[in-house]
Amino acid sequence: MGIYANTNAFHIDEQNGDKSEPEDLKPEHWPRRTDTTRRNLSLKITFALLGICILVSILSLVLAVILVVQMGEMKRSDADLRMDLSQWKNNVTGNVEKATSSLTEVQAEIALLGELTGNLEKAIAQLSKLQTEIPRQRESVYSCPEEWTKFKLRCYNFSSSLANWGEAQRSCASADAHLVVINNAEEQGFLIKTINVRRWIGLSDSASEGDWRWVDGTDYNSSVKFWYEGEPNNSNNAEHCGEMFAEGRWNDEPCGNKQKWICEKPACSSIRSSCKMCNEPASQC
Numbered sequence: 001m002g003i004y005a006n007t008n009a010f011h012i013d014e015q016n017g018d019k020s021e022p023e024d025l026k027p028e029h030w031p032r033r034t035d036t037t038r039r040n041l042s043l044k045i046t047f048a049l050l051g052i053c054i055l056v057s058i059l060s061l062v063l064a065v066i067l068v069v070q071m072g073e074m075k076r077s078d079a080d081l082r083m084d085l086s087q088w089k090n091n092v093t094g095n096v097e098k099a100t101s102s103l104t105e106v107q108a109e110i111a112l113l114g115e116l117t118g119n120l121e122k123a124i125a126q127l128s129k130l131q132t133e134i135p136r137q138r139e140s141v142y143s144c145p146e147e148w149t150k151f152k153l154r155c156y157n158f159s160s161s162l163a164n165w166g167e168a169q170r171s172c173a174s175a176d177a178h179l180v181v182i183n184n185a186e187e188q189g190f191l192i193k194t195i196n197v198r199r200w201i202g203l204s205d206s207a208s209e210g211d212w213r214w215v216d217g218t219d220y221n222s223s224v225k226f227w228y229e230g231e232p233n234n235s236n237n238a239e240h241c242g243e244m245f246a247e248g249r250w251n252d253e254p255c256g257n258k259q260k261w262i263c264e265k266p267a268c269s270s271i272r273s274s275c276k277m278c279n280e281p282a283s284q285c
């Protein structure tokens, strides 16, 4: 009101032609105007501060609310994490227990397998031993009559008397044997070690020249042969019976010559009831 009053006064004075300076514009009135401005400024500052305080309070409240909400969420998250961790721990523990159990079973199976392997190796060793033992045991239960020599499962008799080839074959037959038939190199080797004079063997081509036959029917063509070099030569067209030289090789010789001979027959088994230590004919053994 003071300001407007001073303004009106100024206009009245101006209309009145009073060109003098308004009273309120005079320096003596200046402090009064400054106080008003200061009050207004102070008021504005107060309102501004008040507004700022309110704003800060609101912001603080909002922040507090957000913080509380976040803390709640963090608590829930923490609880969830703890629960997940607990479940994971339980799962891991369960899996570890299962793995431990499986490992124990596998270890037991490996131990059992090792034991079985050991037993199998022992069985194989025993079987191998039996494989070498059985032939020896088998041979041990076979025997030959007195004055007969056993080789493998056969019996051999080396005559001390002399006879032609036919007489020699009949002599062997009387002992249920035949003139020796040489089936393999082993048998040939055994005979070489045993004889020291020429002897008849069970080979002849009397029926047909050149058609050599073994007395027991063994196939001549597919059998081993140990003829002396150049034999059989059917010398003088008169050699139809086979003999073994003292050194082992074979020769064809006139069948009527008298010389020693070799008989052969199977060995007898002592475990067969039908054959009592070769007291019965060897054909029944």
Ligand SMILES: [Ca+2]
Pocket: 180, 181, 182, 183, 187, 264
């Ligand atoms: Ca033989």
Ligand SMILES: [Ca+2]
Pocket: 231, 232, 233, 234, 235, 239, 251, 252, 253
């Ligand atoms: Ca000859």
